[in-house]
Amino acid sequence: MSSRRPRIALAGVLAAAVLATGLAVPGLPATADNLRDERSRTEQNQQRTERALEELEEHLEDTSRELLQAQVELEAIQGRIPAAEAELAAAQDQLVQLQREAQLIAERLDVAEAEESTITGQIDTDSERAGLIRSAIGQMAREAYKGDMTASSLSAVLGAQDTDEFVEQSAMASTALRTQTQALRDLEQINGVNRNRQARLTAVREQIVELKAEADAKVVEAEEARAQAEARRIELDELLGQQEVRLAQIESQRADQLAQQARLESEQASIAADLQEIIRREEQQRQRELEAERKRQEEAERRRQEASRSSGGSSGGSSGGSSSSGGSSGGSSSSGSPLAFPSPMNPPVVTSHYGYRIHPVYGYRRLHAGTDFRAYCGTPIISAGDGTVEWAYYRGGFGNQVMVNHGRHNGSSLMSSYSHLSRFAVRAGDRVRTGQVIGYSGTTGTSTACHLHFEVYIDGQTRNPMNYLP
16 A cells, blocks of 8 residues: 655646746856846745645645655655756766867877977987088088199099009099088988978977967866866755655655554544444434334224224225425525535635545555535635534544534435534534534644535445535
8 A cells, every 4th residue: 555665646736846946047147137037936936836735735635734845845856856967967978078189189299299209309310410411521621622622633543553543543533522412412401301390390399389278278178077067966966865855754754644544544434433323323213203103103093993983984084194204304505406515615616526546645545535625714614404413523633523414315314524623613413504604614633724624425425525516
C-alpha cells in the first residue's frame, strides 16, 4: 500500500507551483526597472504557489500543509535539477573544448618556437661560415693588394724549370682563382639564404607573439569556464542537497500520515457501525410497529366479525385501513432530489469530489467518502433535509460532526453528516428542517483549511452525495 520512496505525481496543480519556484535569471543589471520586474515576478510566484497550495489542501484535506509545502518544494527542486545538470554539462564541455584549443595553441607554439630555434641556429651557423669566407676573401684581397696576383701566377708558370713544374704551377694558379670565385659564390648564396631565413624568422616570431597572446586569452577563457563549471556544480550540489532534505522531511512524516489514515479509516468504520446499530434499532422498532399494526387489524377484524354475527350477519365495508410504516421520509428539494445543498453559498463550490484516489505523496489508495464544499471559516452550515440529529460531537479525524437521520428514501435508510465544524447549533435528538443552521464551518479534526466535508449514507454505507443533491 505504501512505497519506499514518495510518489512524485502532483501533475496539474503542482505544475503551477513548480513554475512559480523556477530558476531566477542571473546576471541582469540591477537597474530600477529590473528590480521592480524582479519584485513583481517574485510576488506573482508567491501568489501562484499559495494558490497551488490552497488547491492541494482542498483536494487533500487530511494532509498537513507542511507536507504539501515540502512536496511542492521538492517538485520545484526536481524540476530545476535537469536544467542545472544540463548547465553543468555545458560548462564542463566548454571547459574541455577550451582546454583542447589551448593545447592545440600550445602545440603550435612549441612548433613555432622549435622552428625559431632551428632557423636561428641555421642563421648562426651560416653567418659563422660566411665570416670565415669573408676572412678568406679578405686574405686573398690583401695578397692581391700587395702584388699582381695574375702576374705572379704567370711568372710562376713561365719561371718553371720543366714541364712538370709548369703543370703544377699552372694548376695551383687555376685552383686559387677557382677558390676565390667559389668563395664569392658561396658567400652570396649564404647571404641570400640567410636573408630568406631572416624573413621567415621574422614571420615565425610574429606568429609566436600572436600564439602567446591567443594562448593567454585561452587561459583566461578556460579559467572563466572552470569557474562557471564550478559554480554550476555547486548549484547542482545545493539542489541535490535540498532534494535530500525534502525527501527526508517527506519520509519522516510517512509513519504519521499512515497512522493518521488508519485512524480515519477506524473512525469511518466506527461511524458505520454506529449507523448500522441505529438502523438495526429502527428496523426493530419498525417490526414492532408492524406487528402491533397486524395485531390491531386482527383485533379489529375479530370485533367486526363478532359485531356482524350479533347483528344478524349484516354486511358492512371493511374497516381498519392500513397506515404507512417506517420513519418519516426526508425533505426534498423542488427538483425532486431527496436532499438540498448543505451550504448557503450560491452557487455551491465543490472543492473535492467523492471517490477513490491515490495519495500523491505516499501512493496509498484511499476513499474520499464525501464531497467537500468551499465554506470559509464561520460560514453557517445548513441541514440538507428534514430529520433528526443522531449526534453532534467530536469524531476524531472528522472533527466536530453532526449526523442527521432523514428517515427512509425509496425503502432505504438515508442519513447525512457534516464534518470539521467549528461549533454546533444543534444537539442529539433535535428535529431539524431543510435549510436550518446546524453548525458553522471550521477546520477541526484532520483538516488544513476551513471547509465542509459532507457525506451521504444509504443503509449505513457512504454514497456519492452529488447523486442525492439537486
